[in-house]
Amino acid sequence: MSKEYDVVVIGSGPAGYVAAIRCAQLGFSTACIEKWLNKDNKTVYGGTCLIVGCIPSKALLDTSHKYVEAQEHFAVHGIKVSKVGMDVPAMIERKDKVVTQLTQGVKGLFTANKVEGIAGTGKLISANKILVSGHDGKQEELAAKHVIIAAGSIPIDIPPTPVDQETIVDSTGALEFQEVPKRLGVIGAGVIGLELGSVWARLGSEVVVLEALDEFLPMVDRQVAKEAQKILTKQGLDIKMGARVTGSKLSKGAKKSVTVEYTDKDGEQKAQFDKLIVAVGRKPFTEDLIDPAVGIEFDERGFIKVDDQCATNIPGVYACGDVVRGPMLAHKGMEEGVMVAERIAEKKTQVNYDLVPSVIYTHPEIAWVGKNEEELKAAGVDYKVGVFPFAANGRALAANDADGLIKTIADAKTDRILGCHIIGPSAADLLQQMVIAMEFSASAEDIGLTMFSHPALSEGVHEAALAANGHAIHIGNRKRRK
Numbered sequence: 419m420s421k422e423y424d425v426v427v428i429g430s431g432p433a434g435y436v437a438a439i440r441c442a443q444l445g446f447s448t449a450c451i452e453k454w455l456n457k458d459n460k461t462v463y464g465g466t467c468l469i470v471g472c473i474p475s476k477a478l479l480d481t482s483h484k485y486v487e488a489q490e491h492f493a494v495h496g497i498k499v500s501k502v503g504m505d506v507p508a509m510i511e512r513k514d515k516v517v518t519q520l521t522q523g524v525k526g527l528f529t530a531n532k533v534e535g536i537a538g539t540g541k542l543i544s545a546n547k548i549l550v551s552g553h554d555g556k557q558e559e560l561a562a563k564h565v566i567i568a569a570g571s572i573p574i575d576i577p578p579t580p581v582d583q584e585t586i587v588d589s590t591g592a593l594e595f596q597e598v599p600k601r602l603g604v605i606g607a608g609v610i611g612l613e614l615g616s617v618w619a620r621l622g623s624e625v626v627v628l629e630a631l632d633e634f635l636p637m638v639d640r641q642v643a644k645e646a647q648k649i650l651t652k653q654g655l656d657i658k659m660g661a662r663v664t665g666s667k668l669s670k671g672a673k674k675s676v677t678v679e680y681t682d683k684d685g686e687q688k689a690q691f692d693k694l695i696v697a698v699g700r701k702p703f704t705e706d707l708i709d710p711a712v713g714i715e716f717d718e719r720g721f722i723k724v725d726d727q728c729a730t731n732i733p734g735v736y737a738c739g740d741v742v743r744g745p746m747l748a749h750k751g752m753e754e755g756v757m758v759a760e761r762i763a764e765k766k767t768q769v770n771y772d773l774v775p776s777v778i779y780t781h782p783e784i785a786w787v788g789k790n791e792e793e794l795k796a797a798g799v800d801y802k803v804g805v806f807p808f809a810a811n812g813r814a815l816a817a818n819d820a821d822g823l824i825k826t827i828a829d830a831k832t833d834r835i836l837g838c839h840i841i842g843p844s845a846a847d848l849l850q851q852m853v854i855a856m857e858f859s860a861s862a863e864d865i866g867l868t869m870f871s872h873p874a875l876s877e878g879v880h881e882a883a884l885a886a887n888g889h890a891i892h893i894g895n896r897k898r899r900k
């Protein structure tokens with residue numbers, strides 16, 4: 419007889435583990451199946467985000483930022499450091515420790531909430547039956563009143579540069595280099611390309627980023643994207659736009675390198691690298707996940723089709739996180755995980771897909787929410803803009819970290835905030851203030867009337883909102899309003 423649960427979750431990434439914990443909190447007997455094994459062949463919970471994504475990349479971004487600070491920025495503060503050294507294996511080891519701490523944390527949360535973690539690969543074989551194939555080859559069938567599929571995503575491969583995880587790597591391989599590559603190629607000037615490119619550039623690699631599109635960060639507000647391109651280029655990223663990769667050749671011999679062939683506006687080009695990171699996007703991880711007889715529908719890009727509340731076309735089967743439509747972001751998956759659990763419990767709940775914040779964790783950080791100017795222009799919406807540069811913020815200057823700006827966009831008639839776009843120090847945390855404000859339908863005037871601590875980076879949020887109405891105090895206003 420198969421073991422029976424109220425809810426079985428397939429995948430323990432941020433969408434899956436959050437869904438499982440919330441289901442258990444709501445009183446459902448819950449199991450979460452996970453197939454990921456660590457280097458010691460032990461099951462680890464936490465998915466891409468905790469094991470090879472958000473957390474390890476930020477650990478290395480923080481480490482490499484501290485290295486740059488010690489090497490270049492301490493002197494400005496009058497701190498003399500005679501020689502700054504580097505131990506790359508120690509950096510990687512520290513990153514691994516952070517990952518272990520957090521993945522163990524998920525295991526602890528499962529125990530505390532009475533979620534049963536099950537090691538193995540899950541496959542949906544009917545609307546309420548899941549076949550689990552253990553790593554020892556044994557198979558077990560589980561029965562569930564409700565199933566939540568949260569199998570996540572994997573990197574996209576492109577034929578000209580097959581990943582061998584040695585010389586040509588994906589994002590996972592790029593978190594494991596044991597020495598700094600002298601010349602590093604990155605394919606894709608997207609989020610991963612810029613974050614991981616920054617890590618290794620800060621540690622001394624000559625980094626060349628090859629991007630197929632002509633426009634840098636097309637999803638970002640143009641003013642912010644332009645500022646980002648300027649700053650990142652100054653930091654040493656050689657970003658080549660309109661570069662289409664056509665092939666690659668691995669060198670022979672002990673010290674491997676790769677020659678990448680690409681075309682750009684000047685014709686055919688070649689570049690040689692010690693390592694190459696392929697970061698051209700991710701795709702839903704659905705291989706052998708669902709028996710076709712179950713009848714689950716997929717969209718044309720391979721995502722599991724769901725409604726606004728993450729229900730599939732099969733009653734009782736839900737899907738959330740990277741395996742469904744929408745941005746591939748951990749926080750989007752987590753909110754969907756909670757929504758699905760509450761929907762199963764017949765509570766009314768909804769994710770606000772209009773207010774999903776996005777962040778690129780370069781330094782300075784790039785963060786945005788809501789609409790940008792280009793989108794509003796295209797939609798014919800009449801809007802007003804307030805911009806405040808960090809160069810006019812006392813706290814940013816005190817920290818010698820004053821590159822960038824905050825831009826607030828509000829509806830010209832109602833004054834309701836429609837978007838916020840930041841490039842600057844702690845942009846992710848600053849943006850969150852505006853996400854909360856927008857969730858409560860705040861106007862630019864509401865933010866202007868709020869008192870902000872001084873001196874703080876968040877005063878820039880205040881001033882940008884004031885500037886939208888021509889009332890900024892610490893910069894000249896472009897257009898005065900009464």
Ligand code: FAD
Binds near residue numbers: 703779
């Ligand atoms: P995943 O985290 O991919 O988890 C899915 C889990 O399901 C995995 O553990 C997998 O092993 C398991 N699984 C799959 N199939 C099965 C099966 N058949 N049986 C059992 N288990 C299965 N997002 C952010 O918001 N902020 C960031 O800063 C950020 N940085 C990133 C950096 C990098 C380098 C990468 C690669 C991604 C980053 N992301 C970031 C994206 C983020 O990691 C994903 O959006 C998020 O992990 C998706 O969560 P998920 O639960 O849907 O899937």
Ligand code: NAD
Binds near residue numbers: 610699
């Ligand atoms: P991405 O979609 O952000 O960027 C991929 C880039 O590669 C694009 O600019 C695309 O034009 C380019 N590209 C595609 N094919 C190419 C080719 N053949 N040659 C040259 N360029 C090519 O994808 P990503 O950076 O791989 O990240 C994957 C996902 O992970 C994203 O959806 C992102 O949301 C998520 N992620 C988020 C964060 C974060 O929130 N800070 C960090 C890392 C990853």
